[in-house]
Every structure is written in C-alpha cells, then in structure tokens.
Amino acid sequence: MSKGLPLWTPAAGRAQWEAGNADAQGARVYSQQERVLSTLIRAEQKRLDRSLSVLELGCGFGRHAAYVTRLSHVQYHGYDASESMTEPLRREAPNLAKDRIFFGEDPLTAVGERRFDVVFSVATLLHTQGDRISSLLERLGRLLSPDGVLVLVENPLVPTSVWDASQHPGGWLHAFADLLPQGWDLHHGPGLVDGQDVYVLKRHGDEGRRYFQLTGPESPRDESRPVTLEALRERAMPQFLAWAERASKSLSGAAATSAEAKVEELTERLAVQTERFARRQRLQALSDDLARLRASRVAFPDAPTAYVPPTSHPGFILNAPLDTRWSAVMPRFGKLMHVFHQEWHGIRAAAGYMPGQKLAITCERTLDERELRASLELVERSGCDTVILHAFSPNARDFAVLLRRTLGSSVRILALWHGSSAQFHFTQELDYFSQLVDLKRSGVFDAVATVKPGMHLLSPDVFPQTVINLPPRLTDAERTAPTRRMTRAALIPTPNDWRKNFYTNLFACQASTRIDDIYVTASYVMPESLKGPRRVHHVARPSRAEMFDLVRRCDIIMNASLSECQPMTGLEALALRIPCIHGALSMGALDSHPYQRLTQIAGVDSVEVVAAALEQLVSMRERAPEELVGMMADYERTVTLEAVRVLEAFVQS
Structure with missing residues (x-):
C-alpha cells in the first residue's frame, strides 16, 4: 500500500497550481487529467494482477504525484530535467527523495537500470521538436518493463507536427500517429481532457504500426476499436485548421511587423538546439x-x-x-x-x-x-x-x-x-x-x-605567469587565536621520500630544545643509536578536518623539502595561524614579505639550519604571538590577492 502524500504547494508549485485553478476551466482540466490517469493505472493493475511501478516524466513540483501516490499498490517515481523544479518534491516528500525522484538531461541515464509498468507525461512533450518525437518515443520505450505502457496526455492530434506558441512559448503540436515508431500500438483517446488528447502506446512485437480508438479511460486497451491512420489524419484536420487560422492572424496586421524578428529568434533557437543535439550525438x-x-x-x-x-x-x-x-x-x-x-x-x-x-x-x-x-x-x-x-x-x-x-x-x-x-x-x-x-x-x-x-x-606554449595556490577559506572561529600557551609540539605532515626531506625535518626537531613532542604521518625506520630524546607520535593518515585539528595543537609545522611547489601544508597552516618552515619557493615579490622571509630557508638539507629556523619561529610565537599572527594575516591577504589576479589572467588567456 503506497503511503498517501500531501499536495505539495511550496512557492514555485503553488504558483503553478493557483494559476491552473484560477477559473473553473482550469479546475475541470486538472480533475479530468486525474480521473483519466488514475483509471488507466487501475486498469493496468487489474490487467497485470499485481502492484505497479509508475514513472512520471516532467514531474516538476509533484502535482500528479499527489494523487498517484494515494493509489493502492502503486509505487510512484518522478523524473524531471530540472533539479530546481523537483527540489520541493524531494524536500517535502521524504519517502520519495531517497531513490524515487530523478533529474538530469536524459531520463534513461537518470533512472539507471530501473524499469516501469507505466510511464506517463502530461503536457511535457510540447517542448520537444517535432522531428525528435519518434526517436524520443523509442528511448522512452526502453524505460518500460516487457509488458509496460506509455501514457501521454498531450496536444490534440494533428496531421503534421507544427510549432505553436498560442498556449506555451516555443511549444509544439505533435502528429503522434504519424510519428509512432514501427512495432508499436497507439490507442488514441480524444475528448477525455479539455484541450488535450490521451495516447496509450505499447510495443506489439511485430512489424508495422497499429491504431485503435480508446473510447474511455475505463475501457481496457484490448477492447479498443481498430482505426486506420487515414481516419486519424481526417480526425486531426479540424485541429490543424484551427492552428492555421491562429497562425494566419499572428502574421497579419500589427503582428506582421515582428514576423522577421520572430523568424530570427526561432533561427537562433534552432541553431542552439541543433548544436546541443550534435553534442549529445558526439557523447x-x-x-x-x-x-x-x-x-x-x-x-x-x-x-x-x-x-x-x-x-x-x-x-x-x-x-x-x-x-x-x-x-x-x-x-x-x-x-x-x-x-x-x-x-x-x-x-x-x-x-x-x-x-x-x-x-x-x-x-x-x-x-x-x-x-x-x-x-x-x-x-x-x-x-x-x-x-x-x-x-x-x-x-x-x-x-x-x-x-x-x-x-x-x-x-x-x-x-x-x-x-x-x-x-x-x-x-x-x-x-x-x-x-x-x-x-x-x-x-x-x-x-x-x-x-x-x-x-x-621549457616551452613557449606554457603560460608565463605562475599560478598561485590559495589558502583554505576559514571562519574566525576556525582559526587559532593568538595565545602565549605553548604546546612544545611539532608536526611533520610529509611523506618519507627524497623530495620531502623527511629525516632532516625529524632530526631538526630532535635537536631543538623547544620541542618535546613530534607528530609524524609517515612510516620510517630509526636505528636505536640515532633515536633522540623527543617523543615521536605516529598519526595514521588523517582526514582534512583531522589534519586541521592536528595543526592547531602544534607550535610549528615542518616542511623543509628539497623541491617544492607551493606546499598546501604551508597554506593550511597559514590560515590556521601556525607557522610552517619550508624551502625556497621563488615566488618573486611574495618572497620579500616579512613572513615569507621568516619561514623560507635555503639550507633545507642541513639539520643545523633547519633547527635554527625552528628555534627562531617557536621563540617568536612564544614572546610575540600577536605580532606573528598579524604578519601571517597580512601575508594571507597578499597571497590571496595575487592568486586571484593570476587566476583571472589565466582563465582569460
């Protein structure tokens, strides 16, 4: 038994609902659509003698979902090309949001391997160009289970597909009978919904196309009366003549002055759609x-x-x-x-x-x-x-x-x-x-x-400016506040390879009188004769947030590597206001900043030089924390401005 869902009327959905129900005509159309679809779904349920899996194409905010989900033994699914349109349905119908509401450009891709007993659409295909309907119906057929049906509540039948903006800008009237793919049955139901016809489609497994008159939603498909394509075309002529009259009026009088602009606009739209279709084909x-x-x-x-x-x-x-x-x-x-x-x-x-x-x-x-x-x-x-x-x-x-x-x-x-x-x-x-x-x-x-x-x-094909990495964006609460409380701890967050110079950083920490605890993330081997007096703590590979917490608990970060390209460790430590020792970066004007001069060292392969830089930075953090934090904040602003300037130049190059 499907759990009944309320009628969703958030801002976007309410606007559509109220617009459609502004008069008795709108209310009658919606009531007719509900009656037709509910009856057809019940008829399929009776024919198959089991629960049904149903998919709505163009579900939007969920107007049809509101009553389909109240039908017994029906599992509703919804698809829409627009994620924003489905957001109210996903938010306010938690039963469906998890795995029954899909969005994306292509329904087959969106639903994955799922297949359905009934796939239906209401006034959705009017946005599709006429020459794409036949192939689209074939693709929609792949959404059906072996005995499934495709139900369309769309435009009244016309003998040829035409563009028609009288109801929707850019809308189409489709000749569904002529565009029916080979190997399909079409059951046509005129007059069941004001201003729309009902089409029930199903593969029949043989060659050719077959047509039937759907006398009412209560009539099973198998009892529909056969009709010919010629009879359907004749039946479609009044609608086509009405369209021709509207088109004639729109091109006469004052409207004629804008005809050229409309043609130009349509030509541009067609070019966009053609290119989009070509991209899809290439994909x-x-x-x-x-x-x-x-x-x-x-x-x-x-x-x-x-x-x-x-x-x-x-x-x-x-x-x-x-x-x-x-x-x-x-x-x-x-x-x-x-x-x-x-x-x-x-x-x-x-x-x-x-x-x-x-x-x-x-x-x-x-x-x-x-x-x-x-x-x-x-x-x-x-x-x-x-x-x-x-x-x-x-x-x-x-x-x-x-x-x-x-x-x-x-x-x-x-x-x-x-x-x-x-x-x-x-x-x-x-x-x-x-x-x-x-x-x-x-x-x-x-x-x-x-x-x-x-x-x-190395090559003239390389952009001449150096792209600058950005520090992470942190709130003031996430940063380490200036403090005189020292932890006497150092962090070496680098892997143990020749480029990262792990052992030199480790021996420099061991040699420092200002460090008691050393945190490392790399595996290494240390002979007993070279083990120092400091406590070394091995930390398993931390997550990003865990790394930030670890940085906050230390007085200094060690990244004196032999070859470096703007280490992210240093920028993360900068944002957290913990100093980081690193090798020469050759960053031009940035190298002259006081903080860069303080943390950048040349002799990275010398334990003595690295240890001396460590002593200097930890000493400054202890005696003048506000000054150090101010220096780091200014350097962060300077780096960010330069990084954004170069990024913009690169993007526009």
Whole structure:
C-alpha cells in the first residue's frame, strides 16, 4: 500500500497550481487529467494482477504525484530535467527523495537500470521538436518493463507536427500517429481532457504500426476499436485548421511587423538546439574515440608508485563537501570548473580551495565509457564555460580530449601542472608534461600553466605567469587565536621520500630544545643509536578536518623539502595561524614579505639550519604571538590577492 502524500504547494508549485485553478476551466482540466490517469493505472493493475511501478516524466513540483501516490499498490517515481523544479518534491516528500525522484538531461541515464509498468507525461512533450518525437518515443520505450505502457496526455492530434506558441512559448503540436515508431500500438483517446488528447502506446512485437480508438479511460486497451491512420489524419484536420487560422492572424496586421524578428529568434533557437543535439550525438558515439585514445598509451616502468587506497573510488564526484567546504567564494568564477583526482591529496586540496565548481575523478583505475560519458554530461549541464584540469594521468587525458570533441569551442579547457622539472627523472612525469604541451598545440587545451615559477622557459606554449595556490577559506572561529600557551609540539605532515626531506625535518626537531613532542604521518625506520630524546607520535593518515585539528595543537609545522611547489601544508597552516618552515619557493615579490622571509630557508638539507629556523619561529610565537599572527594575516591577504589576479589572467588567456 503506497503511503498517501500531501499536495505539495511550496512557492514555485503553488504558483503553478493557483494559476491552473484560477477559473473553473482550469479546475475541470486538472480533475479530468486525474480521473483519466488514475483509471488507466487501475486498469493496468487489474490487467497485470499485481502492484505497479509508475514513472512520471516532467514531474516538476509533484502535482500528479499527489494523487498517484494515494493509489493502492502503486509505487510512484518522478523524473524531471530540472533539479530546481523537483527540489520541493524531494524536500517535502521524504519517502520519495531517497531513490524515487530523478533529474538530469536524459531520463534513461537518470533512472539507471530501473524499469516501469507505466510511464506517463502530461503536457511535457510540447517542448520537444517535432522531428525528435519518434526517436524520443523509442528511448522512452526502453524505460518500460516487457509488458509496460506509455501514457501521454498531450496536444490534440494533428496531421503534421507544427510549432505553436498560442498556449506555451516555443511549444509544439505533435502528429503522434504519424510519428509512432514501427512495432508499436497507439490507442488514441480524444475528448477525455479539455484541450488535450490521451495516447496509450505499447510495443506489439511485430512489424508495422497499429491504431485503435480508446473510447474511455475505463475501457481496457484490448477492447479498443481498430482505426486506420487515414481516419486519424481526417480526425486531426479540424485541429490543424484551427492552428492555421491562429497562425494566419499572428502574421497579419500589427503582428506582421515582428514576423522577421520572430523568424530570427526561432533561427537562433534552432541553431542552439541543433548544436546541443550534435553534442549529445558526439557523447553517444565516443566509443571509437576512446578506443583510439587508449590504444596510444605508453607504459613507463620507472614511474613512481602512487598511494593505492584500500577500496575502489567512485569514477567521479561533483562538488563533494571535501572540495567545497573551504573553497573561496567569488561569483565571477561561478562558471569555472576544476577537474582533479580524488586520490592526489595535495593537488585535490589546491583545486578545492580555488573558487568555482569541483569535479573529482579517479586515477586509481581506468574510467569506463559509461563513467566518462556521465562526467562529460555533468560538465555540459553545469553551465560552466571554463574547465581547469589539475595535473595529468591517462584518465585526465581521456577526459580532456573527449570533452573537447564533445563540447567543441563552447568551453575553454585549461591545464595546470602542479609538478617541477626536478621530478622529470621519472620518465612518466616528463612524458606527462610533454603531453600537456602537445595537447595545447593540437587545440585540446586553450592554455597550460604551472605552479612552479619559470616553467614557461621549457616551452613557449606554457603560460608565463605562475599560478598561485590559495589558502583554505576559514571562519574566525576556525582559526587559532593568538595565545602565549605553548604546546612544545611539532608536526611533520610529509611523506618519507627524497623530495620531502623527511629525516632532516625529524632530526631538526630532535635537536631543538623547544620541542618535546613530534607528530609524524609517515612510516620510517630509526636505528636505536640515532633515536633522540623527543617523543615521536605516529598519526595514521588523517582526514582534512583531522589534519586541521592536528595543526592547531602544534607550535610549528615542518616542511623543509628539497623541491617544492607551493606546499598546501604551508597554506593550511597559514590560515590556521601556525607557522610552517619550508624551502625556497621563488615566488618573486611574495618572497620579500616579512613572513615569507621568516619561514623560507635555503639550507633545507642541513639539520643545523633547519633547527635554527625552528628555534627562531617557536621563540617568536612564544614572546610575540600577536605580532606573528598579524604578519601571517597580512601575508594571507597578499597571497590571496595575487592568486586571484593570476587566476583571472589565466582563465582569460
């Protein structure tokens, strides 16, 4: 038994409901629609002798859901192309919100593997061009279970599809009888709803098309009277003549002066829809392109071993809380989307703190064709006109090339490299960077930039300015307040590899008289003879929020690495007002800022130099915490202004 749901009347829904019921005519039409659909669903229930699964196309705020869900043994589902339209239904009907309300450009993609006994629409297909109805009906048929029916409460029958704006701007009257796909039955019910006809469609499994007269909603389909296509066309002529009269009036008199403007507007709309359709076709036909792309891949045996998570990551995640919670909020970047890998924590943080939308794809495994198509569709539906691809991988290459082939010049595709030339001893790193340059030259990327200064000297195809990473956006309550209370603790949040210089940082902390506790996130081996007096605490890989809490509990962060590209650890510590020691960044004018001069050291491979810098910073935090916090706040403002300036220049390059 389906639980009855109330009639949803939030702001958007109430406006439509009240508009439709403003007079007796509107109330009568809605009552007729409810009677016809309820009776047809009950008839199907009786014929199949079981509970039904029902899907409404164009469910909107849920007017029809209100009474369909009250029918016994009926499981209602709703689909709409607009997420915002379904939001009241999802919010106010919690029974349905979990897994029965779908939205997206394509209903088949939205509902996944689900199939339904009845799929119905009410005044939804009038927004679809006439030449697309036949193929659309075929696709809608794939939503049906083997014995399911498609019920359309749409425009009165016409002998040919025509554009008609008398009821809805940009609306169409469809010749459903002529557009019926081969192998289908059509049961036509005229006069059951004022201003609309009822069409019941079902595959019959044979060749050809068959037509029947639906005498009333109570009549079973199998008892409908057969009719010919010619008879239906003759029946459709009065409606067509009425349309012709309306069209003639609209083109005469004062309306004639605007005819040229209307034609121009329609031509523009048609061009937009044609391009949109072409993009959809390219998306559907990406299999061959994907096969060719993957056939050209080269394996690199000396590539570094990446961290492999214990469980498989989803193919893609749009605007995950991890990627948006701490990001900069800047409306002028509202049409910018960042694409990056879920598993690369530092680069994910860098992309996540930038303004714009976020799409996290996996690099742990190869994206399959279905996942790639769905992720490309997300970009198309997002409204974004610029995409920045952070770092590179085979999946990233596939994504960028197919995005360009699918959306063409309607989107700018940029690449941002987060590495340095020091890493080119890995053949894979060198090849990936060269692929970015090649893709720029071939037109896949509109621009390529780096976060390491001077990389434009490698190729004139590289954007000459250095893109600056942003610190996370934190509230005042999330920051560490100035305090004289010292914890005598240091954090080394780096992995244990040659570039991150882990042991030098560890020995410098051991040598300091101002540190008692050392927190590390990396695994390492230390001979007994070299173990120092400080307590070392190993912390399992923390989440982003856990890392922030750990930073707050320390006096200093150690990141004196041998080769660095704007470490996110340092920017996160900056936002939390905990100083971080790091190697030379070569950031131009930013290097002259007092805080940068205080934390940036040259001799990162010297335990003595690193230990001395540690002593200086911890001493200052102890004796002048307000001064240090003020210096850090000013540096954060300076970095943010410069980062936004360069990002804007890169996006517009």
